[in-house]
Amino acid sequence: MHRPEPAGKMATMAAEVAGQGDTKMAEAASGKQEAEAKQEQGRFSLTSLALIAIILVMFFVSYFTKTEVSGLQIHPMKQFVVKPLFGGKEFSFYTPTIVTLWMGLAILAVVGLLVLGTRGRAIVPNRVQSVAELLYGFVYKMVEDVSGKDGVKYFPHVMTLFIFILAANFLGLIPYSYTTTSQLAVTATMALLVFFGVTLLGLYKHGFGFLKIFWVSQAPLALRPVLAIIEVISYFVRPVSHSIRLMGNMMAGHAVIKVFAGFAGVMGLGAVAPILAITAVFALETLVAFIQAYVFAILTCVYLRDALHPGH
Amino acid sequence: MAENTKAGEEAVKAAEAAAEAGMPQLDFSTWPNQIFWLLITLVVIYFVLSRLALPRIASVLAERQDTITNDLAAAEELKQKAVEAEEAYQKALADARAEASRIVAEAKAEIQADLDAATAKADAEIAAKAAESEKAIAEIRASAMEAVKEVARDTAKEIVAALGGKADARSVTAAVNARLKELGS
Numbered sequence: 087m088h089r090p091e092p093a094g095k096m097a098t099m100a101a102e103v104a105g106q107g108d109t110k111m112a113e114a115a116s117g118k119q120e121a122e123a124k125q126e127q128g129r130f131s132l133t134s135l136a137l138i139a140i141i142l143v144m145f146f147v148s149y150f151t152k153t154e155v156s157g158l159q160i161h162p163m164k165q166f167v168v169k170p171l172f173g174g175k176e177f178s179f180y181t182p183t184i185v186t187l188w189m190g191l192a193i194l195a196v197v198g199l200l201v202l203g204t205r206g207r208a209i210v211p212n213r214v215q216s217v218a219e220l221l222y223g224f225v226y227k228m229v230e231d232v233s234g235k236d237g238v239k240y241f242p243h244v245m246t247l248f249i250f251i252l253a254a255n256f257l258g259l260i261p262y263s264y265t266t267t268s269q270l271a272v273t274a275t276m277a278l279l280v281f282f283g284v285t286l287l288g289l290y291k292h293g294f295g296f297l298k299i300f301w302v303s304q305a306p307l308a309l310r311p312v313l314a315i316i317e318v319i320s321y322f323v324r325p326v327s328h329s330i331r332l333m334g335n336m337m338a339g340h341a342v343i344k345v346f347a348g349f350a351g352v353m354g355l356g357a358v359a360p361i362l363a364i365t366a367v368f369a370l371e372t373l374v375a376f377i378q379a380y381v382f383a384i385l386t387c388v389y390l391r392d393a394l395h396p397g398h
Numbered sequence: 399m400a401e402n403t404k405a406g407e408e409a410v411k412a413a414e415a416a417a418e419a420g421m422p423q424l425d426f427s428t429w430p431n432q433i434f435w436l437l438i439t440l441v442v443i444y445f446v447l448s449r450l451a452l453p454r455i456a457s458v459l460a461e462r463q464d465t466i467t468n469d470l471a472a473a474e475e476l477k478q479k480a481v482e483a484e485e486a487y488q489k490a491l492a493d494a495r496a497e498a499s500r501i502v503a504e505a506k507a508e509i510q511a512d513l514d515a516a517t518a519k520a521d522a523e524i525a526a527k528a529a530e531s532e533k534a535i536a537e538i539r540a541s542a543m544e545a546v547k548e549v550a551r552d553t554a555k556e557i558v559a560a561l562g563g564k565a566d567a568r569s570v571t572a573a574v575n576a577r578l579k580e581l582g583s
Contacts, residue, residue: 163421168428179430189439196443200451207458209465215458222455242448250443270423271432276440333423 144357160348162341166268185272188264192253200249221249225383232387236394243283244390247276248383255336255375259368267378268336270329277329280386288393299396328385335378339371543578550574 169184170177177183200221203214211219225248229241251267258265266272288296300317302310346364350357422428554570 167422168425168432177431179434181431183428183431183435185428185432186435189435193439193442193446196451197446200455201446204451204454204458207454207461209458209462211458218451219455219459222452222459242444242452245452246440246444246447249447250440266432266436268423269432271429272436275433275436279440337423 141355141358160345162344162348165264165340165344166337168269184264185266185269188254188257188266191257192250192266195253195257196249199253221252225249228384229387229390232384233390234394237387237390240390244383244386247280247386248379251276251332251382252376252379255379256372258336258340259371259375265336265340267332268340270333273329273333274325276382277325280328280389281325284386284389284393287390288396291394292396296393296396299392303397324389328382332378332382335374339367339374342367343371547571547574547578550578 171182171184171187174181199214200218203218206212206215208215222245225245226238226241229237229244233240254265254267254272257263258267288299292298300314300321302313302317305313343364346360346367350360350364353360551567551570551574554574555567558564558570
């Protein structure tokens with residue numbers, strides 16, 4: 087209703103800000119001829135002026151667009167909705183969705199990093215190749231240390247899980263992207279794959295001897311049946327904790343960022359505080375993205391060790 | 399009745415909206431789709447890794463390890479060579495020093511011999527010259543003695559004559575000789 091007027095105002099404001107910037111720039115230009123120190127000062131004030139201008143513009147944009155949005159509307163969970171990629175509401179199991187898109191991008195990222203990045207096969211690696219080698223060495227050493235020498239056979243499986251989660255987590259940090267690892271369906275499937283894979287492997291390798299995993303031989307004999315019950319329960323709870331840990335971490339971080347972003351949208355000049363908070367949470371989420379991939383992989387290695395060496 | 403159904407429909411809609419506002423992850427209608435695409439993704443990544451990426455990285459790492467080992471061995475060899483070269487150099491240096499000192503000693507001995515010979519020759523010459531000079535001096539002394547005797551005799555004769563005596567040539571000579579002998583001794 088009142089849009090044209092505020093828009094005009096905004097334009098004049100922007101022009102004013104731009105004009106100020108011009109004069110400041112001219113000052114800075116004249117200062118350049120005089121002395122180095124003044125030039126430095128000019129650049130400094132130019133940067134701060136640009137920052138102030140951006141904040142002012144954001145303030146006015148938020149001030150004038152606020153009238154359109156009625157009050158505080160934050161939908162932190164909306165970002166996790168699975169939508170078909172090409173419109174429509176109903177979809178079957180093979181319809182490409184936003185999840186498909188970001189899983190495909192994760193594949194591309196993995197191929198880019200581990201295949202294209204290493205195609206030079208350089209003795210002295212470039213940056214991408216050394217990152218690929220670091221990841222390889224990191225996971226390989228983890229499998230070897232945690233699962234033992236005979237666990238190295240399953241290194242590609244662990245690496246697949248680790249690299250997929252890592253790629254999905256980091257891709258999810260890109261603004262407007264979609265975090266596939268924040269979906270319980272995804273993490274639960276992976277956790278169940280690990281659970282059944284490891285259990286079947288243990289049964290195949292040791293037969294009924296695999297049940298020794300529930301029988302704590304170091305404990306006093308009287309305690310062993312009690313411990314066995316606890317062990318059985320904890321064994322079957324593994325996929326639950328394994329999947330919900332990853333999904334919960336990813337979901338929580340993104341939801342928190344979204345909530346802060348919602349605050350920033352309605353706080354006008356005070357938006358600086360939530361923006362700073364977003365910056366901090368984003369830094370934390372970058373750490374969490376790696377740590378959760380690491381935790382998922384190392385737990386897989388631990389379960390693998392239990393399957394390969396069931397005795398306590 | 400109609401109003402009732404309408405209200406019911408609205409309630410259902412509200413419930414659906416609430417479910418959507420809750421956790422979309424728990425919307426199980428999307429699960430088969432996600433699981434299907436996840437399995438495809440994992441299989442693709444597994445094959446890419448196990449067929450392409452991991453063997454390649456492993457071979458690159460092994461190759462690098464080999465290169466490093468070879469380079470270390472080569473470095474060790476070169477170091478050994480350097481040590482040998484250093485030893486050879488030190489030996490050559492010591493040999494050269496010994497040779498030099500030998501040459502110096504030889505030269506010194508030669509020079510000493512020459513010097514001794516020259517000294518001896520010079521000594522001999524000096525001795526000859528000295529003998530000659532002594533002889534000349536003796537001659538001069540003898541002739542001087544004769545002159546003194548003559549002068550003394552003449553003077554004694556004159557003195558004796560002046561005193562009125564008659565000087566016997568022989569006794570005067572004897573007296574002068576005795577006197578001179580006294581002085582000479």
